[in-house]
Amino acid sequence: MRSIDHLFENSSRALARHTSRRSLLATLGRILTGAALIPLLPVDRSSRAAAAEPGGTLPEAASVKGTKAAADDPLSCEYWKYCAVDGFLCSCCGGSSNACPPGTAPSPITWIGTCHNPTDDRDYIVSYNDCCGKASCGNCECNRNEREKPMYRPSRNNDMNWCMANADSNYHCSVSVILGVAEK
Amino acid sequence: MNIFLMRAALLSLAASAPLLAAPPLPAEHLTVTTLPPNNPHRIYVLDDAFTNEIDARVHLFDGDTYRRLGQIDAGFNPGFNLSPDGKTTVVGTTYYSRGSRGTRTDVVEFTDNTTLSITHEIVLPPKRAMTLPTYFNVAYSADSHFLYVSYVTPAASFGVLDPAKNTVLEEIDTAGCVLVIPSGPNRVSSLCESGRLLTVTLDAEGHEASRALSDAFFDPDRDPVFVQGVPMTDGFAFVSFLGEVHEVDFSGAQPAFHQPWSLVSATEKGHWRPGGTQIGAIHRKSGKLFVPMHRGGEGSHKEGGTEIWVFDMKTRQRTARWPVKPHKLAPVLAVQVSQDEAPILFAATAHSDVAVFDARTGQLRHVEKQLGQTPWVLLNP
Numbered sequence: 001m002r003s004i005d006h007l008f009e010n011s012s013r014a015l016a017r018h019t020s021r022r023s024l025l026a027t028l029g030r031i032l033t034g035a036a037l038i039p040l041l042p043v044d045r046s047s048r049a050a051a052a053e054p055g056g057t058l059p060e061a062a063s064v065k066g067t068k069a070a071a072d073d074p075l076s077c078e079y080w081k082y083c084a085v086d087g088f089l090c091s092c093c094g095g096s097s098n099a100c101p102p103g104t105a106p107s108p109i110t111w112i113g114t115c116h117n118p119t120d121d122r123d124y125i126v127s128y129n130d131c132c133g134k135a136s137c138g139n140c141e142c143n144r145n146e147r148e149k150p151m152y153r154p155s156r157n158n159d160m161n162w163c164m165a166n167a168d169s170n171y172h173c174s175v176s177v178i179l180g181v182a183e184k
Numbered sequence: 185m186n187i188f189l190m191r192a193a194l195l196s197l198a199a200s201a202p203l204l205a206a207p208p209l210p211a212e213h214l215t216v217t218t219l220p221p222n223n224p225h226r227i228y229v230l231d232d233a234f235t236n237e238i239d240a241r242v243h244l245f246d247g248d249t250y251r252r253l254g255q256i257d258a259g260f261n262p263g264f265n266l267s268p269d270g271k272t273t274v275v276g277t278t279y280y281s282r283g284s285r286g287t288r289t290d291v292v293e294f295t296d297n298t299t300l301s302i303t304h305e306i307v308l309p310p311k312r313a314m315t316l317p318t319y320f321n322v323a324y325s326a327d328s329h330f331l332y333v334s335y336v337t338p339a340a341s342f343g344v345l346d347p348a349k350n351t352v353l354e355e356i357d358t359a360g361c362v363l364v365i366p367s368g369p370n371r372v373s374s375l376c377e378s379g380r381l382l383t384v385t386l387d388a389e390g391h392e393a394s395r396a397l398s399d400a401f402f403d404p405d406r407d408p409v410f411v412q413g414v415p416m417t418d419g420f421a422f423v424s425f426l427g428e429v430h431e432v433d434f435s436g437a438q439p440a441f442h443q444p445w446s447l448v449s450a451t452e453k454g455h456w457r458p459g460g461t462q463i464g465a466i467h468r469k470s471g472k473l474f475v476p477m478h479r480g481g482e483g484s485h486k487e488g489g490t491e492i493w494v495f496d497m498k499t500r501q502r503t504a505r506w507p508v509k510p511h512k513l514a515p516v517l518a519v520q521v522s523q524d525e526a527p528i529l530f531a532a533t534a535h536s537d538v539a540v541f542d543a544r545t546g547q548l549r550h551v552e553k554q555l556g557q558t559p560w561v562l563l564n565p
Binding site for chain 2: 148170
Protein backbone atom coordinates (compact mmCIF):
# COMPACT_ATOMS: atom_id res chain seq x y z
CA MET A 1 0.00 0.00 0.00
CA ARG A 2 2.83 2.31 0.80
CA SER A 3 4.24 2.13 -2.69
CA ILE A 4 0.77 2.71 -4.15
CA ASP A 5 0.41 5.76 -1.96
CA HIS A 6 3.75 7.04 -3.14
CA LEU A 7 2.75 6.46 -6.72
CA PHE A 8 -0.43 8.46 -6.28
CA GLU A 9 1.25 11.26 -4.41
CA ASN A 10 4.04 11.49 -6.95
CA SER A 11 1.63 11.46 -9.84
CA SER A 12 -0.67 14.02 -8.23
CA ARG A 13 2.32 16.21 -7.50
CA ALA A 14 3.36 16.01 -11.14
CA LEU A 15 -0.23 16.71 -12.15
CA ALA A 16 -0.39 19.75 -9.90
CA ARG A 17 2.87 21.08 -11.33
CA HIS A 18 1.69 20.76 -14.89
CA THR A 19 -1.94 21.70 -14.50
CA SER A 20 -3.12 25.28 -14.53
CA ARG A 21 -5.90 26.42 -12.23
CA ARG A 22 -8.06 27.18 -15.26
CA SER A 23 -7.76 23.66 -16.63
CA LEU A 24 -8.36 22.22 -13.17
CA LEU A 25 -11.56 24.23 -12.88
CA ALA A 26 -12.61 23.23 -16.37
CA THR A 27 -12.03 19.58 -15.50
CA LEU A 28 -13.95 19.89 -12.25
CA GLY A 29 -16.76 21.66 -14.07
CA ARG A 30 -16.95 18.87 -16.60
CA ILE A 31 -17.06 16.30 -13.84
CA LEU A 32 -19.80 18.10 -11.96
CA THR A 33 -21.96 18.74 -15.00
CA GLY A 34 -21.40 15.45 -16.74
CA ALA A 35 -24.10 13.07 -15.57
CA ALA A 36 -22.41 10.24 -17.41
CA LEU A 37 -19.38 10.73 -15.21
CA ILE A 38 -21.25 10.55 -11.93
CA PRO A 39 -19.87 7.11 -11.06
CA LEU A 40 -16.40 8.69 -11.15
CA LEU A 41 -17.26 11.11 -8.36
CA PRO A 42 -15.57 10.48 -5.05
CA VAL A 43 -18.46 8.52 -3.58
CA ASP A 44 -17.96 8.00 0.07
CA ARG A 45 -18.25 4.41 1.14
CA SER A 46 -17.07 5.03 4.65
CA SER A 47 -20.59 4.82 6.06
CA ARG A 48 -20.19 1.14 6.77
CA ALA A 49 -16.92 1.72 8.56
CA ALA A 50 -18.38 4.64 10.52
CA ALA A 51 -21.49 2.69 11.45
CA ALA A 52 -19.29 -0.10 12.68
CA GLU A 53 -17.27 2.17 14.90
CA PRO A 54 -18.35 2.58 18.53
CA GLY A 55 -21.07 5.16 18.89
CA GLY A 56 -21.53 5.48 15.15
CA THR A 57 -25.01 6.75 14.33
CA LEU A 58 -24.81 7.20 10.61
CA PRO A 59 -27.64 5.09 9.27
CA GLU A 60 -30.28 6.82 11.38
CA ALA A 61 -28.71 10.26 11.66
CA ALA A 62 -31.14 12.27 9.53
CA SER A 63 -34.31 10.74 10.93
CA VAL A 64 -33.23 10.28 14.54
CA LYS A 65 -32.24 13.89 15.06
CA GLY A 66 -35.55 15.38 14.05
CA THR A 67 -39.06 14.48 13.08
CA LYS A 68 -40.10 12.94 9.80
CA ALA A 69 -41.66 16.27 8.84
CA ALA A 70 -38.40 18.10 9.43
CA ALA A 71 -36.51 15.56 7.33
CA ASP A 72 -38.87 16.39 4.43
CA ASP A 73 -38.83 20.17 4.86
CA PRO A 74 -36.31 22.09 2.70
CA LEU A 75 -36.64 25.04 5.08
CA SER A 76 -35.42 22.90 7.98
CA CYS A 77 -31.79 22.10 8.73
CA GLU A 78 -33.00 18.55 9.36
CA TYR A 79 -33.96 18.15 5.67
CA TRP A 80 -32.35 14.90 4.55
CA LYS A 81 -30.32 16.46 1.70
CA TYR A 82 -28.58 18.84 4.10
CA CYS A 83 -26.57 16.12 5.88
CA ALA A 84 -23.23 17.87 5.23
CA VAL A 85 -24.16 21.56 4.94
CA ASP A 86 -22.26 24.14 6.95
CA GLY A 87 -23.66 27.55 6.08
CA PHE A 88 -26.88 29.37 5.29
CA LEU A 89 -29.67 27.49 3.53
CA CYS A 90 -30.44 29.11 0.15
CA SER A 91 -34.06 27.99 0.56
CA CYS A 92 -34.31 30.60 3.33
CA CYS A 93 -32.53 33.27 1.26
CA GLY A 94 -34.71 33.60 -1.84
CA GLY A 95 -33.56 30.43 -3.59
CA SER A 96 -34.40 26.79 -2.99
CA SER A 97 -32.56 23.66 -1.95
CA ASN A 98 -31.17 23.43 -5.50
CA ALA A 99 -31.41 27.03 -6.79
CA CYS A 100 -29.31 30.04 -5.91
CA PRO A 101 -31.11 33.24 -4.85
CA PRO A 102 -31.58 36.01 -7.44
CA GLY A 103 -28.45 37.94 -8.29
CA THR A 104 -26.00 35.36 -7.00
CA ALA A 105 -23.82 32.95 -8.96
CA PRO A 106 -23.32 29.27 -8.19
CA SER A 107 -19.81 28.05 -7.45
CA PRO A 108 -18.46 25.73 -10.15
CA ILE A 109 -16.49 23.79 -7.55
CA THR A 110 -18.09 22.01 -4.62
CA TRP A 111 -17.86 19.51 -1.86
CA ILE A 112 -19.76 16.27 -1.99
CA GLY A 113 -21.90 14.44 0.54
CA THR A 114 -23.73 11.15 0.69
CA CYS A 115 -27.13 11.51 2.35
CA HIS A 116 -29.83 9.00 3.18
CA ASN A 117 -33.38 9.82 2.06
CA PRO A 118 -35.71 8.24 4.64
CA THR A 119 -38.69 8.49 2.26
CA ASP A 120 -37.33 6.10 -0.38
CA ASP A 121 -34.62 4.55 1.82
CA ARG A 122 -31.89 5.36 -0.73
CA ASP A 123 -28.49 7.00 -0.35
CA TYR A 124 -27.87 9.91 -2.70
CA ILE A 125 -24.71 11.72 -3.76
CA VAL A 126 -25.27 15.40 -3.10
CA SER A 127 -23.24 18.29 -4.45
CA TYR A 128 -23.08 21.26 -2.08
CA ASN A 129 -22.53 24.35 -4.18
CA ASP A 130 -22.13 27.75 -2.63
CA CYS A 131 -23.99 30.74 -4.08
CA CYS A 132 -21.68 33.66 -4.44
CA GLY A 133 -21.35 37.38 -5.06
CA LYS A 134 -23.40 38.85 -2.21
CA ALA A 135 -22.68 39.18 1.50
CA SER A 136 -23.73 36.40 3.92
CA CYS A 137 -27.46 35.69 3.82
CA GLY A 138 -27.45 35.27 7.58
CA ASN A 139 -30.70 33.28 7.66
CA CYS A 140 -31.20 29.59 8.53
CA GLU A 141 -27.65 28.76 9.55
CA CYS A 142 -27.25 25.01 9.29
CA ASN A 143 -24.20 23.06 10.46
CA ARG A 144 -24.34 19.33 9.77
CA ASN A 145 -21.26 17.30 9.14
CA GLU A 146 -22.08 13.68 8.35
CA ARG A 147 -18.98 12.15 6.75
CA GLU A 148 -17.45 15.61 6.54
CA LYS A 149 -13.64 15.63 6.56
CA PRO A 150 -11.00 18.28 7.30
CA MET A 151 -9.63 20.51 4.56
CA TYR A 152 -6.80 18.15 3.59
CA ARG A 153 -9.62 16.16 1.98
CA PRO A 154 -11.17 19.08 0.09
CA SER A 155 -13.88 17.17 -1.80
CA ARG A 156 -15.41 16.33 1.58
CA ASN A 157 -14.76 19.60 3.38
CA ASN A 158 -17.40 22.22 4.11
CA ASP A 159 -15.20 24.71 5.98
CA MET A 160 -13.74 26.18 2.83
CA ASN A 161 -15.41 29.01 0.99
CA TRP A 162 -16.29 27.23 -2.24
CA CYS A 163 -16.90 30.61 -3.87
CA MET A 164 -13.10 30.93 -3.84
CA ALA A 165 -12.78 30.54 -7.62
CA ASN A 166 -15.76 32.71 -8.58
CA ALA A 167 -15.28 36.15 -10.12
CA ASP A 168 -17.09 37.46 -7.03
CA SER A 169 -15.88 35.15 -4.27
CA ASN A 170 -18.08 36.48 -1.46
CA TYR A 171 -20.15 33.71 0.19
CA HIS A 172 -23.95 34.08 0.37
CA CYS A 173 -25.56 30.65 0.99
CA SER A 174 -25.36 26.94 0.14
CA VAL A 175 -27.53 24.66 -2.01
CA SER A 176 -27.76 20.85 -2.02
CA VAL A 177 -28.09 19.31 -5.48
CA ILE A 178 -28.79 15.61 -6.03
CA LEU A 179 -26.26 14.15 -8.47
CA GLY A 180 -27.51 10.59 -8.37
CA VAL A 181 -28.11 7.50 -6.31
CA ALA A 182 -25.05 6.27 -4.45
CA GLU A 183 -23.97 2.79 -5.33
CA LYS A 184 -24.30 0.37 -2.47
CA MET B 185 -48.84 76.59 49.20
CA ASN B 186 -49.40 73.11 50.40
CA ILE B 187 -47.31 72.40 53.53
CA PHE B 188 -45.89 69.22 52.04
CA LEU B 189 -44.79 70.97 48.86
CA MET B 190 -43.04 73.67 50.91
CA ARG B 191 -41.14 71.06 52.89
CA ALA B 192 -40.12 69.25 49.72
CA ALA B 193 -38.87 72.48 48.13
CA LEU B 194 -36.77 73.33 51.22
CA LEU B 195 -35.28 69.83 51.32
CA SER B 196 -34.43 70.04 47.62
CA LEU B 197 -32.64 73.39 48.10
CA ALA B 198 -30.67 72.04 51.07
CA ALA B 199 -29.63 68.98 49.11
CA SER B 200 -28.43 70.97 46.11
CA ALA B 201 -26.48 73.58 48.09
CA PRO B 202 -23.15 71.66 48.17
CA LEU B 203 -23.40 71.03 44.42
CA LEU B 204 -23.85 74.72 43.74
CA ALA B 205 -20.80 75.45 45.85
CA ALA B 206 -18.53 72.87 44.17
CA PRO B 207 -16.06 74.12 41.51
CA PRO B 208 -16.92 73.22 37.89
CA LEU B 209 -15.33 70.24 36.23
CA PRO B 210 -12.13 71.07 34.33
CA ALA B 211 -12.07 71.03 30.54
CA GLU B 212 -11.08 67.64 29.17
CA HIS B 213 -8.48 66.71 26.56
CA LEU B 214 -9.48 64.31 23.83
CA THR B 215 -6.88 61.57 23.54
CA VAL B 216 -6.41 58.17 21.92
CA THR B 217 -5.60 55.24 24.17
CA THR B 218 -2.54 53.11 23.69
CA LEU B 219 -2.11 49.71 25.24
CA PRO B 220 0.59 48.54 27.59
CA PRO B 221 2.71 45.64 26.34
CA ASN B 222 1.06 42.23 26.27
CA ASN B 223 0.46 40.47 29.53
CA PRO B 224 -0.17 36.73 29.77
CA HIS B 225 -3.85 37.21 30.49
CA ARG B 226 -4.61 39.18 27.36
CA ILE B 227 -6.54 37.25 24.75
CA TYR B 228 -7.03 37.89 21.02
CA VAL B 229 -10.49 36.69 20.01
CA LEU B 230 -11.18 36.13 16.32
CA ASP B 231 -14.81 36.92 15.57
CA ASP B 232 -15.53 35.65 12.06
CA ALA B 233 -18.83 37.60 12.11
CA PHE B 234 -20.36 34.74 10.16
CA THR B 235 -23.74 36.36 9.49
CA ASN B 236 -22.00 39.37 7.92
CA GLU B 237 -18.74 37.75 7.04
CA ILE B 238 -17.07 40.65 5.22
CA ASP B 239 -16.75 42.35 8.60
CA ALA B 240 -14.69 39.97 10.75
CA ARG B 241 -12.62 41.40 13.57
CA VAL B 242 -10.20 40.52 16.36
CA HIS B 243 -11.25 41.64 19.85
CA LEU B 244 -8.61 42.16 22.53
CA PHE B 245 -9.86 41.18 25.97
CA ASP B 246 -8.24 41.30 29.40
CA GLY B 247 -8.74 38.18 31.53
CA ASP B 248 -8.00 40.05 34.78
CA THR B 249 -10.10 43.21 34.46
CA TYR B 250 -12.66 41.60 32.11
CA ARG B 251 -12.53 44.66 29.89
CA ARG B 252 -12.31 44.93 26.16
CA LEU B 253 -9.07 46.59 25.18
CA GLY B 254 -9.65 47.32 21.52
CA GLN B 255 -10.31 45.87 18.08
CA ILE B 256 -8.42 44.92 14.94
CA ASP B 257 -10.53 44.76 11.78
CA ALA B 258 -10.15 41.54 9.85
CA GLY B 259 -12.13 41.71 6.58
CA PHE B 260 -13.55 38.57 4.98
CA ASN B 261 -13.00 35.00 6.17
CA PRO B 262 -9.60 35.84 7.70
CA GLY B 263 -6.70 33.93 9.12
CA PHE B 264 -4.60 35.55 11.83
CA ASN B 265 -1.65 35.02 14.12
CA LEU B 266 0.70 36.77 16.52
CA SER B 267 4.37 37.40 15.82
CA PRO B 268 6.80 35.32 17.92
CA ASP B 269 7.59 38.39 20.07
CA GLY B 270 3.87 39.10 20.53
CA LYS B 271 4.22 42.70 19.37
CA THR B 272 2.40 42.30 16.07
CA THR B 273 -0.91 40.82 15.00
CA VAL B 274 -0.91 39.61 11.43
CA VAL B 275 -4.21 39.24 9.60
CA GLY B 276 -4.50 37.55 6.21
CA THR B 277 -7.75 38.62 4.64
CA THR B 278 -9.70 39.64 1.55
CA TYR B 279 -11.46 42.87 0.59
CA TYR B 280 -13.74 43.65 -2.30
CA SER B 281 -13.50 47.03 -4.01
CA ARG B 282 -17.23 47.74 -3.55
CA GLY B 283 -17.76 46.30 -0.10
CA SER B 284 -19.37 42.95 -0.74
CA ARG B 285 -18.42 42.72 -4.42
CA GLY B 286 -15.96 44.00 -6.97
CA THR B 287 -12.25 43.51 -7.43
CA ARG B 288 -10.81 41.08 -4.92
CA THR B 289 -7.70 42.08 -3.02
CA ASP B 290 -5.99 39.51 -0.81
CA VAL B 291 -3.68 41.11 1.68
CA VAL B 292 -1.71 40.51 4.85
CA GLU B 293 -2.00 43.37 7.36
CA PHE B 294 0.39 43.97 10.24
CA THR B 295 -0.99 45.66 13.37
CA ASP B 296 1.08 47.11 16.19
CA ASN B 297 -0.37 45.56 19.36
CA THR B 298 0.32 48.72 21.34
CA THR B 299 -1.42 51.25 19.10
CA LEU B 300 -3.70 48.78 17.27
CA SER B 301 -2.84 50.67 14.08
CA ILE B 302 -1.89 48.93 10.88
CA THR B 303 1.80 49.57 10.29
CA HIS B 304 2.13 47.99 6.85
CA GLU B 305 0.65 45.44 4.48
CA ILE B 306 1.65 43.02 1.75
CA VAL B 307 -0.71 42.44 -1.16
CA LEU B 308 -1.01 38.74 -2.07
CA PRO B 309 -1.98 36.99 -5.25
CA PRO B 310 -5.75 36.24 -5.05
CA LYS B 311 -5.15 32.73 -3.77
CA ARG B 312 -5.41 32.98 0.01
CA ALA B 313 -7.09 29.96 1.59
CA MET B 314 -10.59 31.05 2.59
CA THR B 315 -11.42 28.68 5.41
CA LEU B 316 -11.79 28.43 9.16
CA PRO B 317 -9.00 30.15 11.05
CA THR B 318 -6.29 27.99 12.62
CA TYR B 319 -2.71 28.59 13.72
CA PHE B 320 -1.69 27.55 10.22
CA ASN B 321 -3.50 29.88 7.80
CA VAL B 322 -0.87 32.59 8.32
CA ALA B 323 2.26 31.84 10.34
CA TYR B 324 5.68 33.28 11.11
CA SER B 325 8.98 31.43 11.01
CA ALA B 326 10.50 31.13 14.50
CA ASP B 327 12.94 33.97 13.77
CA SER B 328 10.22 36.17 12.17
CA HIS B 329 12.29 36.37 9.00
CA PHE B 330 9.58 34.75 6.89
CA LEU B 331 5.83 34.82 6.96
CA TYR B 332 3.93 31.95 5.34
CA VAL B 333 0.42 32.20 3.91
CA SER B 334 -1.68 29.18 2.93
CA TYR B 335 -3.13 29.33 -0.60
CA VAL B 336 -6.04 27.23 -1.96
CA THR B 337 -7.53 27.97 -5.39
CA PRO B 338 -8.45 24.93 -4.94
CA ALA B 339 -4.92 23.91 -6.03
CA ALA B 340 -2.87 24.05 -2.82
CA SER B 341 0.35 25.99 -2.36
CA PHE B 342 1.77 28.58 0.02
CA GLY B 343 3.33 32.00 -0.18
CA VAL B 344 6.66 32.90 1.41
CA LEU B 345 6.72 36.57 2.42
CA ASP B 346 9.41 38.87 3.76
CA PRO B 347 7.60 40.92 6.43
CA ALA B 348 10.51 43.35 6.78
CA LYS B 349 10.81 44.16 3.08
CA ASN B 350 7.09 43.94 2.36
CA THR B 351 7.46 41.47 -0.47
CA VAL B 352 6.14 38.12 -1.60
CA LEU B 353 9.29 36.09 -2.18
CA GLU B 354 7.93 32.84 -3.53
CA GLU B 355 4.97 30.55 -4.10
CA ILE B 356 5.60 26.89 -3.37
CA ASP B 357 3.36 24.13 -4.72
CA THR B 358 2.38 21.60 -2.05
CA ALA B 359 0.82 18.93 -4.26
CA GLY B 360 -2.54 18.99 -2.54
CA CYS B 361 -1.19 19.25 1.02
CA VAL B 362 -2.64 22.19 2.94
CA LEU B 363 -1.84 24.84 5.55
CA VAL B 364 1.48 26.17 6.81
CA ILE B 365 2.91 24.60 9.97
CA PRO B 366 6.16 26.41 10.73
CA SER B 367 9.17 24.79 12.34
CA GLY B 368 12.46 26.49 13.01
CA PRO B 369 13.69 29.35 10.85
CA ASN B 370 13.15 27.78 7.44
CA ARG B 371 10.82 24.78 7.41
CA VAL B 372 7.12 24.53 6.62
CA SER B 373 4.98 21.42 6.92
CA SER B 374 1.55 20.81 5.38
CA LEU B 375 -1.13 18.18 6.08
CA CYS B 376 -1.78 15.76 3.22
CA GLU B 377 -4.89 13.85 2.24
CA SER B 378 -3.00 10.59 2.74
CA GLY B 379 -2.34 11.32 6.42
CA ARG B 380 1.27 12.32 5.75
CA LEU B 381 3.13 15.54 6.35
CA LEU B 382 4.93 17.31 3.53
CA THR B 383 7.90 19.31 4.81
CA VAL B 384 9.52 21.95 2.61
CA THR B 385 12.89 23.39 3.62
CA LEU B 386 13.69 26.89 2.33
CA ASP B 387 16.96 28.55 1.48
CA ALA B 388 17.91 31.97 2.84
CA GLU B 389 15.98 33.72 0.05
CA GLY B 390 12.78 31.82 0.77
CA HIS B 391 13.00 29.49 -2.20
CA GLU B 392 12.51 25.74 -1.93
CA ALA B 393 15.75 23.93 -1.11
CA SER B 394 14.30 20.47 -0.54
CA ARG B 395 11.13 18.62 0.36
CA ALA B 396 10.30 15.37 2.15
CA LEU B 397 7.15 13.38 2.73
CA SER B 398 6.63 11.56 6.03
CA ASP B 399 4.93 8.24 6.51
CA ALA B 400 1.23 8.50 7.30
CA PHE B 401 0.79 9.40 10.97
CA PHE B 402 -3.01 9.11 11.07
CA ASP B 403 -5.76 7.37 9.14
CA PRO B 404 -7.82 10.03 7.31
CA ASP B 405 -10.60 7.56 6.50
CA ARG B 406 -11.10 5.90 9.85
CA ASP B 407 -10.09 8.64 12.26
CA PRO B 408 -9.00 11.96 10.73
CA VAL B 409 -7.20 14.59 12.80
CA PHE B 410 -8.55 18.09 13.25
CA VAL B 411 -6.42 20.66 11.44
CA GLN B 412 -6.53 22.83 14.56
CA GLY B 413 -3.16 21.75 15.98
CA VAL B 414 -2.39 22.60 19.61
CA PRO B 415 1.00 24.22 20.34
CA MET B 416 3.39 22.17 22.50
CA THR B 417 6.91 23.14 23.54
CA ASP B 418 8.55 21.37 20.61
CA GLY B 419 5.75 21.10 18.11
CA PHE B 420 2.02 20.59 17.85
CA ALA B 421 -0.48 18.02 19.06
CA PHE B 422 -3.13 16.97 16.55
CA VAL B 423 -6.29 15.54 18.11
CA SER B 424 -8.39 13.12 16.07
CA PHE B 425 -12.17 12.93 15.73
CA LEU B 426 -12.23 9.87 18.03
CA GLY B 427 -9.90 11.43 20.58
CA GLU B 428 -6.45 10.12 19.69
CA VAL B 429 -3.62 12.57 20.43
CA HIS B 430 -0.85 12.65 17.82
CA GLU B 431 2.08 14.62 19.19
CA VAL B 432 4.42 15.80 16.44
CA ASP B 433 7.85 17.11 17.36
CA PHE B 434 8.90 19.75 14.84
CA SER B 435 12.21 20.67 16.48
CA GLY B 436 14.37 18.45 14.23
CA ALA B 437 15.11 18.56 10.51
CA GLN B 438 12.09 16.35 9.91
CA PRO B 439 8.94 15.94 12.00
CA ALA B 440 9.06 13.15 14.60
CA PHE B 441 5.87 11.38 15.57
CA HIS B 442 5.25 10.17 19.11
CA GLN B 443 3.19 7.11 19.84
CA PRO B 444 -0.45 8.31 19.82
CA TRP B 445 -2.48 8.15 23.01
CA SER B 446 -6.17 8.43 23.71
CA LEU B 447 -8.32 11.00 25.51
CA VAL B 448 -11.00 8.38 26.06
CA SER B 449 -11.26 4.95 27.63
CA ALA B 450 -12.32 1.94 25.59
CA THR B 451 -15.90 2.33 26.83
CA GLU B 452 -15.96 6.08 26.14
CA LYS B 453 -14.50 5.76 22.65
CA GLY B 454 -16.90 6.91 19.96
CA HIS B 455 -19.38 8.16 22.56
CA TRP B 456 -17.37 11.02 24.03
CA ARG B 457 -15.58 13.08 21.38
CA PRO B 458 -13.60 16.29 21.05
CA GLY B 459 -15.24 18.96 18.93
CA GLY B 460 -15.55 22.64 18.11
CA THR B 461 -13.48 25.25 16.30
CA GLN B 462 -10.38 25.20 18.53
CA ILE B 463 -9.96 21.71 19.86
CA GLY B 464 -7.45 22.08 22.66
CA ALA B 465 -4.97 24.17 24.61
CA ILE B 466 -1.82 23.17 26.48
CA HIS B 467 -0.30 24.89 29.48
CA ARG B 468 3.22 24.04 28.43
CA LYS B 469 5.06 24.36 31.74
CA SER B 470 2.71 22.09 33.68
CA GLY B 471 1.93 19.87 30.70
CA LYS B 472 -1.83 20.22 31.16
CA LEU B 473 -4.04 19.70 28.11
CA PHE B 474 -7.60 21.10 28.02
CA VAL B 475 -10.10 19.69 25.50
CA PRO B 476 -13.80 20.49 24.97
CA MET B 477 -15.62 17.12 24.93
CA HIS B 478 -19.20 16.16 24.09
CA ARG B 479 -21.34 13.07 23.75
CA GLY B 480 -21.96 12.39 20.07
CA GLY B 481 -21.49 10.14 17.08
CA GLU B 482 -20.07 10.41 13.59
CA GLY B 483 -20.51 13.90 12.16
CA SER B 484 -20.56 15.62 15.57
CA HIS B 485 -16.98 16.91 15.31
CA LYS B 486 -18.04 20.56 15.20
CA GLU B 487 -20.26 20.32 18.25
CA GLY B 488 -18.94 22.17 21.26
CA GLY B 489 -17.92 20.57 24.53
CA THR B 490 -20.44 20.14 27.29
CA GLU B 491 -17.44 19.41 29.47
CA ILE B 492 -13.81 20.47 29.45
CA TRP B 493 -11.52 17.55 30.14
CA VAL B 494 -8.08 18.10 31.62
CA PHE B 495 -5.15 15.76 30.95
CA ASP B 496 -1.61 15.40 32.21
CA MET B 497 0.50 15.14 29.04
CA LYS B 498 3.25 13.24 30.85
CA THR B 499 1.14 10.52 32.43
CA ARG B 500 -1.47 10.77 29.63
CA GLN B 501 -4.16 10.52 32.26
CA ARG B 502 -7.29 12.59 32.66
CA THR B 503 -7.06 14.65 35.84
CA ALA B 504 -10.40 16.51 35.80
CA ARG B 505 -13.76 16.88 34.08
CA TRP B 506 -15.38 20.29 34.23
CA PRO B 507 -19.03 20.33 33.06
CA VAL B 508 -20.04 23.77 31.79
CA LYS B 509 -23.81 23.40 32.09
CA PRO B 510 -23.86 24.11 35.87
CA HIS B 511 -22.45 27.53 34.96
CA LYS B 512 -25.34 28.01 32.48
CA LEU B 513 -22.83 28.04 29.64
CA ALA B 514 -23.56 26.83 26.12
CA PRO B 515 -21.21 24.15 24.72
CA VAL B 516 -17.60 25.28 24.40
CA LEU B 517 -16.31 25.71 20.83
CA ALA B 518 -12.83 27.07 21.52
CA VAL B 519 -10.34 26.96 24.38
CA GLN B 520 -7.10 28.76 25.15
CA VAL B 521 -4.91 28.86 28.25
CA SER B 522 -2.43 31.50 29.42
CA GLN B 523 1.17 30.36 29.86
CA ASP B 524 1.98 32.02 33.20
CA GLU B 525 2.24 30.58 36.72
CA ALA B 526 -1.39 31.48 37.52
CA PRO B 527 -2.96 30.32 34.30
CA ILE B 528 -6.40 31.32 33.05
CA LEU B 529 -8.47 29.08 30.82
CA PHE B 530 -10.59 30.95 28.27
CA ALA B 531 -13.57 29.18 26.71
CA ALA B 532 -15.68 30.60 23.87
CA THR B 533 -19.18 29.16 23.68
CA ALA B 534 -21.76 28.45 21.00
CA HIS B 535 -23.71 31.43 22.35
CA SER B 536 -20.72 33.71 21.68
CA ASP B 537 -19.82 34.17 25.35
CA VAL B 538 -16.26 33.87 26.61
CA ALA B 539 -15.85 32.28 30.03
CA VAL B 540 -12.79 32.84 32.21
CA PHE B 541 -11.76 29.95 34.47
CA ASP B 542 -8.92 29.40 36.90
CA ALA B 543 -7.02 26.81 34.85
CA ARG B 544 -5.68 25.10 37.97
CA THR B 545 -9.02 24.48 39.67
CA GLY B 546 -11.72 24.96 37.05
CA GLN B 547 -13.33 27.67 39.16
CA LEU B 548 -15.39 30.02 37.01
CA ARG B 549 -14.32 33.63 37.48
CA HIS B 550 -16.27 35.52 34.85
CA VAL B 551 -18.51 35.20 31.82
CA GLU B 552 -18.14 37.92 29.21
CA LYS B 553 -21.45 37.90 27.35
CA GLN B 554 -21.46 38.21 23.57
CA LEU B 555 -17.78 38.77 22.93
CA GLY B 556 -18.43 39.27 19.25
CA GLN B 557 -20.83 37.39 17.02
CA THR B 558 -18.97 34.13 16.30
CA PRO B 559 -15.80 33.95 18.42
CA TRP B 560 -14.13 30.89 16.92
CA VAL B 561 -10.44 31.14 17.74
CA LEU B 562 -8.58 32.52 20.77
CA LEU B 563 -4.87 33.34 20.61
CA ASN B 564 -2.58 34.73 23.28
CA PRO B 565 1.06 35.75 23.59
